[in-house]
Amino acid sequence: MDVDRLLPTPEAADLIALTREIADKELAPRADEHEAAETYPEGLFATLGEAGLLGLAYPEEYGGGGQPYEVYLQVLEELAARWAAVAVATSVHTLACHPLHAFGTAEQKERWLPAMLEGREIGGYSLSEPQAGSDAAALACKAERTEDAEGRPAYRLTGNKAWITHGGKAGFYALFARTAPGSHGISCFLAPGETEGLSFGKPERKMGLQAVPTTSAHWDGAVIGADRLIGAEGQGLQIAFSALDNGRLGIAACATGLAQAALSAAVAYANERTTFGRKIIDHQGLGFLLADMAAAVDAARATYLDAARRRDLGRPFSRQASAAKLIATDTAMKVTTDAVQVLGGYGYTRDFPVERYMREAKIMQIFEGTNQIQRLVISRGLSAAPAK
Known part of the structure; x- marks a missing residue:
């Protein structure tokens, strides 16, 4: 049964109607099959991106929807009512876009944010580690200054991350790694999903939300450009x-x-x-x-x-x-x-x-x-x- 919502604008009401139409057509008929078979819904997130549902809470100038959070969350609720795994992955994607939008430079945002908000690249959020879940300050994955093959400033990433929604499927990861000792020694990076030296574990065998993988990740001396540091060193937490x-x-x-x-x-x-x-x-x-x-x-x-x-x-x-x-x-x-x-x-x-x-x-x-x-x-x- 549809929820009787109090929405701030006629545009928001139209957006909810569009979301229900897409969710009823694309999500609800496929959810049981994919969850039972534990298979990934290839192409589905591209469909959501084309409909403008993956960047709703971000500014239109970067390809987002320019919607208030109260509207974005109600769209998310409508998706979850049809397929929780897809809604959770959408929420995680939105979360993964936040560091770049809130702390990135103008040049970084112009370079990367449109593809993220338009759903051309799906994001993952990589904070937790096997020994550091709720205690984020205890993370051990390291990012050390180095140079890439062309001699440009870069970071070498070494360590393990855990519980990554869309692990192995995402085009980018909001990655948190240690650049110095202590709680003020953690930094944030926009890491490409395809990076030499990055590998993923087998998807976790979960109780639910089985259609979207949750994995560990191993960074084995992977090198990414220094331009992928978001904010300042030590600003990660x-x-x-x-x-x-x-x-x-x-x-x-x-x-x-x-x-x-x-x-x-x-x-x-x-x-x-x-x-x-x-x-x-x-x-x-x-x-x-x-x-x-x-x-x-x-x-x-x-x-x-x-x-x-x-x-x-x-x-x-x-x-x-x-x-x-x-x-x-x-x-x-x-x-x-x-x-x-x-x-x-x-x-x-x-x-x-x-x-x-x-x-x-x-x-x-x-x-x-x-x-x-x-x-x-x-x-x-x-x-x-x-x-x-």
Whole structure:
């Protein structure tokens, strides 16, 4: 069932209508097959790029959509309601574009950003390492100054990265590597996907989101040009954390879309299935369960939109982004679990999509910072708040 949205402009309403049309035609019919077979949807992201859906939150002058974040996130939610893996990869691509847009020079942006925002190159975000997940300051992948074969300034990259969405498929990676000791010794690079000395591990065998690969990466002395340093040396953590606030909102929107899909499936089933002479939705015990599910999805949506609107107004939104990610992903886990319960035995089978939704929901509580990390961010925000 379609969500009744409050959108800021007629243009935004048209964009949502376009997104629904594309998602219903290109995503929904293919999701079950690709997820079951664990096969990558070749060409699909090019289609989304051609429709202008991969650069919505960025300026039109670089090929983006020039949309406020509250609109971009609702587009993301619509994609997630049809195919969560594609929506998550879209969110990660948007996240990977942030360092260049926010910290790159004018020359760097003119050179690389249009291809990224138009979807001609899909991006990956490479921050985590096998021993450094939520503790980003502990990363060990090194970037050492050197020269390339033509004697131009360059960096040599050595080390391992982990949990890369679109690993091995992306055209570029927002890569974070150590250029000096300490937490102020981390730098950000726009690394090409095809670089000699870069290799990827086998895709992780995941519980869900199986159509888009998640891999490790190994940088074996790979050399990239010094012009691919984004921002200043040592500015990496600042760049990473500024991007993660945006990424958490993206995951909140994806989680809300996934929860909405589970709710819609459960409501449809409850309106068709009859017991004791009545539709099961008319039995109070089940009707109240569905009501709680609907209220939770509405609350998750309202929470991520509040954070997005703060961002659009230029107000601080870090605590609100963490709250949105926490609430929306916990909601997705609860609502998808309850959707399986509504369908009973059928919900436990792969003949109905709620089984897949429940598996997909779990990772939402883990990536872009676990929900325990979100609670830490929120609590720190409270301890820093002035007393009134």
